[in-house]
Amino acid sequence: MLQKKVILTEDEMPRQWYNILPDMPNGMNPPLHPGTGKPVGPDDLAPVFPMNLIEQEVSPQRWIDIPEPVLEKYLFYRPSPLGRAYALEQFLQTPAKIYFKNEGVSPAGSHKPNTAIPQAYYNKVFGTKRIATETGAGQWGSALSYAGALFGLEIKVYMVRISFDQKPYRRLMMNTWGATCIPSPSPETNAGRKMLELDPNSPGSLGIAISEAVEDAVTTPDSKYALGSVLNHVMLHQTIIGLEAKKQMEKIGEYPDVIIGCAGGGSNFAGLALPFIYDKIHGKQIAVYAVEPASCPTMTKGPFVYDFGDTVQMTPLLAMHSLGHAFVPQPIHAGGLRYHGMAPIVSQLVLDKMIEPVAINQLETFAAGVTWARTEGFIPAPETNHALAMVIREAKKAKEEGKEKTILVNWSGHGLVDLMAYNAYFEGKLSDYELPDEEIQASLVALENFPKPVCK
């Protein structure tokens, strides 16, 4: 019988994360203090993050040991399986081999706990009692709530209002793990009140919710803030995905020709891709695709600039692809991909030609998700559907070209609490939307006087 899944034993789970910083082909532009325009130092970040995570954010070490208590919690659901999508291959009649790393097996149903667990751990060790955070579709908020329960930390989540209303199940997951979740913009912070004054019916955005959570963290005793994507230490933690996948492929004598992940802030994509990009930097031929929604085309249409990570301009300036910090994306159903910026590491690697960004429209992604569900069984998250749409494009191309090709995709999460989005799709209520260039230009005006990053 054909092998369906490649499984690692607990002993085979990697014991270190891979830090790509020392290997970046053209280095990185440092985060800048918005007031002084100078690179931020650890002390600037100390009100927001615990010092152990700040150190990790800028660590020059290639390999970083995963602390034992984090390994123990990883084992609750890791190593995750690497599956072979035979049924989809057969359905598509493609000569391509499709492997998928199933990150939907975690309690929160996505890859997010891979960084939520270490962030909760480092905060706990540092002495933090309470973490404030934001969440878009709810994947991150639920993952941090889960991790908070494991380490006994109080968690407060500011959830983008439109998702709060559309996705009650995510909030209920957070409550079940003992966390508090409120819609953002909220009347509980200055940032939230300011937004509510401008528009009492604001649907919210990730940028606004970040502003609220940061403000909450810096103004509440014993509290810190945590971010589920974008930052270097988040990418670092997520490399457990790619490191496992690499071992799994080695076990069966395979290596991918094509790597695919969806990208909102960049963390699930980077988590899978970075350990392979290390090989690409050293000469290996691989195509690496980061797939974003056509309605929020950060990498394909946003310039590489210094911009704020949040709307109310509380964060340092990050060198990244951005549509502008004031940009409020269309309320498409892949809430986890609705973010104006992109992780600086991913952004830089796009410039470095290590990553090829692709924008795909919503209807194609849901069609891909339904095809996946009806062949491979597991129902994917709307975010994951973006990656799967690209997998299907590549598999069809392989068929046209008559090429056997090995595709590896990050199956970043399941869609069981996103089924209302599938319902809307089946009822014909979803539509495509390509962001007009004029709207992008308009939203970028605000960045004109910002410092410019070095583009090599």
Next chain:
Amino acid sequence: MLQKKVILTEDEMPRQWYNILPDMPNGMNPPLHPGTGKPVGPDDLAPVFPMNLIEQEVSPQRWIDIPEPVLEKYLFYRPSPLGRAYALEQFLQTPAKIYFKNEGVSPAGSHKPNTAIPQAYYNKVFGTKRIATETGAGQWGSALSYAGALFGLEIKVYMVRISFDQKPYRRLMMNTWGATCIPSPSPETNAGRKMLELDPNSPGSLGIAISEAVEDAVTTPDSKYALGSVLNHVMLHQTIIGLEAKKQMEKIGEYPDVIIGCAGGGSNFAGLALPFIYDKIHGKQIAVYAVEPASCPTMTKGPFVYDFGDTVQMTPLLAMHSLGHAFVPQPIHAGGLRYHGMAPIVSQLVLDKMIEPVAINQLETFAAGVTWARTEGFIPAPETNHALAMVIREAKKAKEEGKEKTILVNWSGHGLVDLMAYNAYFEGKLSDYELPDEEIQASLVALENFPKPVCK
């Protein structure tokens, strides 16, 4: 580091199911034809089930080969992990070792695909084009929809109306896998119309939905019916759970002192327990607990009788513990445990003192589920919470007695699409309900003139 999960490789997955029929200590009472009072023959069942499954229902063989195409589909999510609940043990400060077989890893989120897949397969081989079925909380309906998608069968699901309304996500899962799901009682069958005439606002029951699905199957060309629990062949298919668990425990040199599962129709419980009950029949000392809701106390308060499996009296008479086929249980949130009868195999083994039934009230089960989620992470289904409440009772008893004891529980499914039930619990809207004896007596009156099974 402590081992958290025992994993089997795909090669180690069992290749045969265990059939307990030849090992039943006191045999079984045969199903009877309600008209003649004589045992039903294969031909009586032929309009309802394909002949290959009818043969399996009465097979005297102890070991039955799992067909290769079924094995292939099992590998989509099996072998399932056997976890050790260290975090719960620590929280309870118990000397007991708690092992849980995680059946929540399937695409449908429960153990139900273990029988949905072979049932779809045998129907496909037999030439069936379309299957009608019923579902309570939706676990079975979604599992059969998933299996139908894998084998290209059309699936029609009659879902108990109260769950249809309360649990839209389950219906959406079915739709995503391409199945049709309508609320029962429906105007589409005689059985449904009859119930709607009596009560246009009927919340429905599993018994009524079974009547509708059976009627649909026997009156629609190329259609058969499928049942997700109760019958012998369903128990058979589910033994993959216990056979895997046994291998996994052997691997680490363990054997359970206590086995626990929740029981509605009996399938997840039997799936785990039967391979161990084989040992118990042969002298091994094990406590085996089947946990049911206090509001639907089939085993603890229902007599062992001949009764119909459905409300409208279309099925053969089965020898089982029953509260009466017309009994409509309280709308508690563990919809999968709201059934008037119990699998004949499980019922007989209760009589045989191989299984000890326990009834637990709703609030204790939700408290157990929340404790589980906040220690072990995975959020359990309301049905599973019944088993977990018993685990916690046993773990506390072990602490009181100072006994090291090995507990094995079937973690039958996750609760991600049942979060509204947790919400009701947190909001204090759930209550306990013990079914009054008078109500049981009243509902059993209808059985007075039925044939009586032999009780040894």
